[in-house]
Amino acid sequence: MRLLVAITGASGSLYAQRLLDNLDAGQHEIRVVLSRYAPVVIAEEMPGGLRLPPGAIEHNLKSMNAPFASGSNAPDAMVIIPCSMGTLGRIAHGYSEDVLLRAADVVLKERKKLILVPRETPLNLIHVKNFELLIQAGATILPANPSFYTRPQTVEAVVDTVVARVLDHLGVEHELAGRWKEEREV
Numbered sequence: 001m002r003l004l005v006a007i008t009g010a011s012g013s014l015y016a017q018r019l020l021d022n023l024d025a026g027q028h029e030i031r032v033v034l035s036r037y038a039p040v041v042i043a044e045e046m047p048g049g050l051r052l053p054p055g056a057i058e059h060n061l062k063s064m065n066a067p068f069a070s071g072s073n074a075p076d077a078m079v080i081i082p083c084s085m086g087t088l089g090r091i092a093h094g095y096s097e098d099v100l101l102r103a104a105d106v107v108l109k110e111r112k113k114l115i116l117v118p119r120e121t122p123l124n125l126i127h128v129k130n131f132e133l134l135i136q137a138g139a140t141i142l143p144a145n146p147s148f149y150t151r152p153q154t155v156e157a158v159v160d161t162v163v164a165r166v167l168d169h170l171g172v173e174h175e176l177a178g179r180w181k182e183e184r185e186v
């Protein structure tokens with residue numbers, strides 16, 4: 001699979017890190033792009049910085065010289081994790097002024113898989129209307145809402161309950177979080 005992971009300036013950089021930790025660049029082509037504000041939030045939330053898996057390729061936000069900037073070379077899937085409401089709104093309204101936004105536009109028009117992982121809470125009507133537009137355009141909104149029925153014991157394990165759902169939607173096999181009714185009877 002040819003996969004583009006985009007990271008924005010929403011809280012939850014760890015979601016992006018755990019997704020990258022669970023993608024094998026030997027098996028998939030992994031490209032990464034950061035929004036303008038992503039580095040600010042990453043510095044705040046992960047002082048050690050973002051670790052890319054060996055073999056992953058990072059792209060410059062301001063260069064359109066990336067394969068995924070064109071419908072002729074669209075990725076199979078794009079995940080925006082975490083996704084700020086700003087980026088989400090810009091995609092919903094067709095802004096394409098940087099390569100992250102352009103890639104999302106391309107993925108939608110080429111009917112590939114676009115997964116957005118917003119964290120924002122609470123939501124206002126503008127957010128909800130943008131969700132509606134994006135779902136109508138074919139995107140998947142997969143909010144960073146962790147689950148607790150597997151009794152996660154660490155921050156990473158909580159984060160992984162969301163990352164597991166992202167991997168499920170990508171069709172990537174994983175053993176990150178148990179599935180409902182796979183646990184022992186209670």
Ligand SMILES: Cc1cc2nc3c(=O)[nH]c(=O)nc-3n(C[C@H](O)[C@H](O)[C@H](O)COP(=O)(O)O)c2cc1C
Nearest residue numbers: 008009010011035036037038084085086087119120
């Ligand atoms: C520490 C921190 C946390 C933030 N968390 C969120 C968030 O969860 N959701 C959101 O929409 N914006 C959040 N923001 C604000 C965005 O970074 C800001 O709206 C920015 O313009 C988003 O730009 P981008 O979409 O290009 O990344 C946060 C900012 C900071 C500094």
